[in-house]
Amino acid sequence: MSYEIRAMSFVEILDTALRLVTNHFVLLVGLMAIVHVPGGLVVAYMTADLAQVLDEISADQAAAVMTTGTAAFLVTMTVFSVLYPIMLTATMYAIDQLYHDREVGLGEALGQGMSNFKEVLGTWFVVTSLVSLGFICFVVPGIYLSLALVVVWPVMQIEKRFGMQAVRRSRELMNGNLLRAMGIFLVAGLAAGVLGGAVAWIPFVGLVGSLITQSATAAFAAATQMVLYFDIRCRKEGFDLERQA
Numbered sequence: 001m002s003y004e005i006r007a008m009s010f011v012e013i014l015d016t017a018l019r020l021v022t023n024h025f026v027l028l029v030g031l032m033a034i035v036h037v038p039g040g041l042v043v044a045y046m047t048a049d050l051a052q053v054l055d056e057i058s059a060d061q062a063a064a065v066m067t068t069g070t071a072a073f074l075v076t077m078t079v080f081s082v083l084y085p086i087m088l089t090a091t092m093y094a095i096d097q098l099y100h101d102r103e104v105g106l107g108e109a110l111g112q113g114m115s116n117f118k119e120v121l122g123t124w125f126v127v128t129s130l131v132s133l134g135f136i137c138f139v140v141p142g143i144y145l146s147l148a149l150v151v152v153w154p155v156m157q158i159e160k161r162f163g164m165q166a167v168r169r170s171r172e173l174m175n176g177n178l179l180r181a182m183g184i185f186l187v188a189g190l191a192a193g194v195l196g197g198a199v200a201w202i203p204f205v206g207l208v209g210s211l212i213t214q215s216a217t218a219a220f221a222a223a224t225q226m227v228l229y230f231d232i233r234c235r236k237e238g239f240d241l242e243r244q245a
Contacts, residue, residue, distance in 0.1 A: 003099050007234040008227070013184055017223035021216065024098055028091060028223070031109060033215035035087045039080045040211040085124040086113040091219060092157040095226045119162035126163060127152055147178045150185070153222070154229035173232045181228060188224055192217040 003016055021028050090113030097104040127149050135142030152170045155161050161169050174181060196213050233239035 002101055005099070005230045005234065005239070008231045010180070010184060010187075013224065013227050013231055014188060016227045017188075017220055020095060020098060020223040020227075021220050024094070025216070027094055027098075027104070027106060027109070028219040029212065029216045030106065031087055031091045031094060031113075032218040032222075033212055035080065035083045036215040036218065037208065037211045039083075040214070041207065081124075082121065085120050086117065088153060088218075088222060089113045089116075089120050089157065091222045092153050092226060095223050096154075096157055099226060099230070116156075116160070116162070120156060123152065123156060123162045123166050126167060130167070144178070147181050147185075148174045150174065150181055151225055151229040151232070154226050157226075158229070173229070173236065177228075177232055184224065184228065185221075188221065192220065 003020065008016065090109040093112040094104050094109040097109075131142055131145045131149065133142075134140075134145040148171045149167060150170070151173055152166050155166045155169045155173075159166075159169065196210070196217065202209070230239065
């Protein structure tokens with residue numbers, strides 16, 4: 001399946017990202033499902049179990065159960081925070097290989113997800129901290145940083161830049177492309193929201209189906225970031241002409 005690396009229009013970016021996911025659904029969605037499905041099931045089980053228990057016990061017992069449940073929830077979120085960067089790195093690697101018409105398997109992608117783990121985890125911490133701090137500071141800085149750092153993951157995958165180097169490189173590439181990126185991800189988010197809402201109305205799909213839909217949405221977002229990254233490099237740096245040469 002051939003995909004072009006060139007400057008693209010708004011619609012072409014979304015279309016290419018969608019084709020990447022639909023043509024390689026099992027691999028890309030499967031990678032994201034490795035972290036989304038177990039984590040979602042654990043949280044749903046804990047929430048349902050706590051609600052039932054709290055209705056049947058005394059106030060003192062309820063306080064003890066809430067403390068235990070909170071601790072378990074924090075542990076689950078910590079595990080998710082560690083696994084998510086691994087699986088996103090693996091997904092980005094797979095998308096990069098597929099975009100270049102190279103075959104890639106699940107094991108190879110997972111292996112790449114574990115490579116440079118410390119650097120990736122450190123960059124993930126830096127990016128999430130900056131964006132969170134930005135939202136605390138009157139929201140607008142958080143929106144700016146979310147857009148300015150949107151291609152950090154492709155930068156890590158393609159250019160092997162991590163930490164503040166990846167942050168600076170993403171800001172450099174996104175300079176002059178923030179509004180365009182906002183439009184692209186707003187449309188992508190709206191489409192994902194409509195899909196998620198439609199799935200939720202299907203009676204027999206259930207929780208697992210909803211979590212798989214979330215995994216597909218995450219894979220689509222990753223593919224959109226990768227396509228946008230190459231689009232910007234073609235526009236700013238003539239990356240497509242460089243490849244041809």
